[in-house]
Amino acid sequence: MKRHLISAADLTRDDALLVLDTAEEMARVADRPIKKLPTLRGRTVVNLFFEDSTRTRISFEAAAKRLSADVINFSAKGSSVSKGESLKDTALTLEAMGADAVVIRHHASGAPHRLATSGWIGGSVVNAGDGTHEHPTQALLDAFTMRRHLAGAPDGGPTYHREPGDGTGRDLAGRRITIVGDVLHSRVARSNVHLLNTLGAEITLVAPPTLLPIGVETWPCEVSYDLDPILAKTDAVMMLRVQSERMNAAFFPTEREYARRYGLDGARMAALPGHAIVMHPGPMNRGMEITAEVADSGRCTVVEQVANGVSVRMAVLYLLLGGNEPAITTARTQENNDR
Amino acid sequence: MTKILIRGAKVLGGEPQDVLIDSETIASVGSVPDAAGATVVEAEGKILLPGLVDLHTHLREPGREDSETVLTGTRAAAAGGYTAVHAMANTFPVADTAGVVEQVWRLGRESGYCDVQPVGAVTVGLEGKQLAELGAMAESAAAVRVFSDDGKCVDDAVIMRRALEYVKAFDGVVAQHAQEPRLTEGAQMNEGLVSGELGLRGWPAVAEESIIARDVLLAAHVGSRVHICHLSTAGSVELVRWAKSKGWNVTAEVTPHHLLLTDELVRSYNPVYKVNPPLRTEADVMALREALADGTIDCVATDHAPHPHEDKDCEWAAAAMGMIGLETALSVVQHTMVDTGLLDWAGVADRMSFRPAVIGRLHGHGRPVAAGEPANLTLVDPQYRGVVNPVGFASRSRNTPYEGIELPGRVTATFLRGKATVMDGKLA
Numbered sequence: 203m204k205r206h207l208i209s210a211a212d213l214t215r216d217d218a219l220l221v222l223d224t225a226e227e228m229a230r231v232a233d234r235p236i237k238k239l240p241t242l243r244g245r246t247v248v249n250l251f252f253e254d255s256t257r258t259r260i261s262f263e264a265a266a267k268r269l270s271a272d273v274i275n276f277s278a279k280g281s282s283v284s285k286g287e288s289l290k291d292t293a294l295t296l297e298a299m300g301a302d303a304v305v306i307r308h309h310a311s312g313a314p315h316r317l318a319t320s321g322w323i324g325g326s327v328v329n330a331g332d333g334t335h336e337h338p339t340q341a342l343l344d345a346f347t348m349r350r351h352l353a354g355a356p357d358g359g360p361t362y363h364r365e366p367g368d369g370t371g372r373d374l375a376g377r378r379i380t381i382v383g384d385v386l387h388s389r390v391a392r393s394n395v396h397l398l399n400t401l402g403a404e405i406t407l408v409a410p411p412t413l414l415p416i417g418v419e420t421w422p423c424e425v426s427y428d429l430d431p432i433l434a435k436t437d438a439v440m441m442l443r444v445q446s447e448r449m450n451a452a453f454f455p456t457e458r459e460y461a462r463r464y465g466l467d468g469a470r471m472a473a474l475p476g477h478a479i480v481m482h483p484g485p486m487n488r489g490m491e492i493t494a495e496v497a498d499s500g501r502c503t504v505v506e507q508v509a510n511g512v513s514v515r516m517a518v519l520y521l522l523l524g525g526n527e528p529a530i531t532t533a534r535t536q537e538n539n540d541r
Numbered sequence: 542m543t544k545i546l547i548r549g550a551k552v553l554g555g556e557p558q559d560v561l562i563d564s565e566t567i568a569s570v571g572s573v574p575d576a577a578g579a580t581v582v583e584a585e586g587k588i589l590l591p592g593l594v595d596l597h598t599h600l601r602e603p604g605r606e607d608s609e610t611v612l613t614g615t616r617a618a619a620a621g622g623y624t625a626v627h628a629m630a631n632t633f634p635v636a637d638t639a640g641v642v643e644q645v646w647r648l649g650r651e652s653g654y655c656d657v658q659p660v661g662a663v664t665v666g667l668e669g670k671q672l673a674e675l676g677a678m679a680e681s682a683a684a685v686r687v688f689s690d691d692g693k694c695v696d697d698a699v700i701m702r703r704a705l706e707y708v709k710a711f712d713g714v715v716a717q718h719a720q721e722p723r724l725t726e727g728a729q730m731n732e733g734l735v736s737g738e739l740g741l742r743g744w745p746a747v748a749e750e751s752i753i754a755r756d757v758l759l760a761a762h763v764g765s766r767v768h769i770c771h772l773s774t775a776g777s778v779e780l781v782r783w784a785k786s787k788g789w790n791v792t793a794e795v796t797p798h799h800l801l802l803t804d805e806l807v808r809s810y811n812p813v814y815k816v817n818p819p820l821r822t823e824a825d826v827m828a829l830r831e832a833l834a835d836g837t838i839d840c841v842a843t844d845h846a847p848h849p850h851e852d853k854d855c856e857w858a859a860a861a862m863g864m865i866g867l868e869t870a871l872s873v874v875q876h877t878m879v880d881t882g883l884l885d886w887a888g889v890a891d892r893m894s895f896r897p898a899v900i901g902r903l904h905g906h907g908r909p910v911a912a913g914e915p916a917n918l919t920l921v922d923p924q925y926r927g928v929v930n931p932v933g934f935a936s937r938s939r940n941t942p943y944e945g946i947e948l949p950g951r952v953t954a955t956f957l958r959g960k961a962t963v964m965d966g967k968l969a
Binding site: 319416 | 734737739851854855859
């Protein structure tokens with residue numbers, strides 16, 4: 203693994219599998235009565251959030267705390283950032299406080315890249331979502347969730363909505379993933395296309411032409427303007443959040459037209475194969491890209507994705523900060539030595 | 542009376558000749574065996590060009606003296622081989638009155654390094670609503686002939702039409718910054734494959750081309766001349782080529798950076814590459830070079846845009862647009878046009894001195910290297926190879942995209958009306 207996690211494109215297949223397999227180990231910790239490992243004791247993780255994001259921030263916070271790291275939450279609201287302090291000065295301040303890792307969420311695409319390459323700080327940088335660029339830990343937790351459902355059975359096949367299995371060591375070769383919605387403005391879509399392609403999945407993006415970036419035809423995926431013909435050939439469908447403000451910039455005519463053409467309702471869900479799952483990065487716009495019927499169904503993994511997010515972020519922080527030995531074995535060895 | 546003998550220089554890249562300067566004028570060109578009392582400049586192997594003329598410079602004074610002043614900017618211009626620069630109007634206050642343009646013009650004369658020809662704003666405050674007093678600026682001591690809202694597009698078709706018509710009264714020209722504003726709201730870089738991957742808001746080529754198409758048609762309709770600033774796309778080249786084929790009075794410029802750099806550099810998210818119009822694709826770069834070679838594009842203009850360090854030492858979206866260029870322009874042109882065989886040195890003289898002076902209606906600049914002409918001259922060592930190090934720049938700002946890059950050629954001497962502003966590669 204590199205020192206930073208900025209883009210899902212930075213992960214090789216081996217890197218990605220290492221993160222996912224480590225996350226499986228981390229997930230087992232969550233099943234213990236005491237959900238804590240001593241691995242990052244004495245290390246400091248800063249959550250640097252320039253944009254509101256409750257769920258991503260608390261997910262990283264929970265992950266760092268379960269690894270026994272000290273966590274500092276730095277939010278742009280109510281801090282000197284709102285008084286016009288530059289990203290550089292904020293970074294220098296965090297460096298002076300001894301941050302070992304900075305988890306950054308920023309409204310400007312490329313801000314984490316700048317933080318990692320400018321020499322302003324010496325610690326690891328984890329991109330927790332930058333503008334309309336990337337959100338690599340979201341892609342990792344999505345892949346983790348897909349792997350448990352689509353490759354988690356003992357034979358490596360799908361689990362048909364029974365308990366998600368353990369996909370350790372497996373990739374997503376040949377799995378058909380459909381991502382629907384505002385690809386143009388979606389950092390989740392960009393990171394997922396990179397990572398899922400690395401893991402061997404076959405990706406289809408579905409969106410109105412206005413919500414696809416120029417040049418999407420060169421991405422390693424298929425593109426469709428029409429959702430219905432794709433559903434029967436889908437193992438997992440990921441519904442992206444569509445902000446209704448986009449309507450004002452003429453990306454689509456009305457919320458109702460969007461929901462009719464690209465929303466996932468019960469009828470469309472019924473067209474999916476029996477083993478297929480429905481995913482959403484949250485927060486959902488019920489009635490817009492997804493109906494309540496689908497969101498509350500047993501095929502929807504949105505809550506599970508949140509839980510998996512903690513495991514995946516534990517794995518990322520551990521691998522960036524903790525070193526080369528397996529997290530849990532190290533902890534057990536430590537326990538043995540103490541005994 | 543001071544005499545300077547430039548010995549053995551290849552005038553416009555031709556056969557070696559001796560050029561004798563007497564006071565402010567070129568006294569003779571040819572073989573000058575002996576000139577008693579003259580300072581001799583040995584110029585064997587060097588190229589002698591007419592002093593370079595820039596149609597597009599941001600000197601920032603008045604208002605942003607933290608990034609550049611008329612003095613530091615004209616020193617940078619002299620170091621780059623320029624003897625005349627056109628100072629753009631987007632200062633604070635805006636150069637939209639006779640008072641401001643006369644102030645800038647006077648500061649240029651006081652600097653003594655390079656003539657400063659102010660550009661007047663087309664509209665009051667660059668706001669695109671009401672014509673500025675173009676006639677007052679034309680009749681002022683600054684004798685403004687080029688008018689531009691550069692930095693902003695004159696996007697209202699009626700205002701543009703009226704401006705084009707009005708400046709005919711004093712042989713002026715409107716220099717258009719072609720950028721359709723609605724298509725470029727929040728734009729951060731060229732719209733294309735790279736912007737899609739990087740998640741940066743795109744600045745599509747059509748936003749430049751649609752305005753150029755409109756403006757060449759307007760210029761033809763009202764019989765005026767229009768100049769297109771910093772052409773950056775292959776499509777823009779096609780439109781200008783078409784307009785010229787119709788015989789319309791259209792001229793165009795290209796910046797050095799659009800002749801060399803592409804949007805692939807933005808993958809670094811380093812704001813030194815953030816500029817307006819944005820860096821385009823390799824295909825655009827090649828089309829621009831070809832168009833400069835065949836004359837479709839009339840001239841090279843730097844769009845020298847100084848910014849203080851803090852405006853570039855930040856995340857991409859927060860950074861200012863623009864790059865400095867006066868001190869590297871000739872090297873980039875040699876690298877992209879001369880060393881590639883697209884243009885000879887006579888062509889360089891044409892695109893960097895003769896033609897911009899004609900477009901700007903300058904007197905005493907862009908003249909042939911011949912007896913009786915004003916001694917505005919630039920001596921270049923084309924054999925030189927060096928890595929660009931902005932620490933030594935005369936400009937007050939350091940936002941160059943060429944730091945650490947090896948470029949050919951160096952200005953070893955610049956003469957402004959017979960006075961050496963640069964000698965032995967150093968500012969006088």
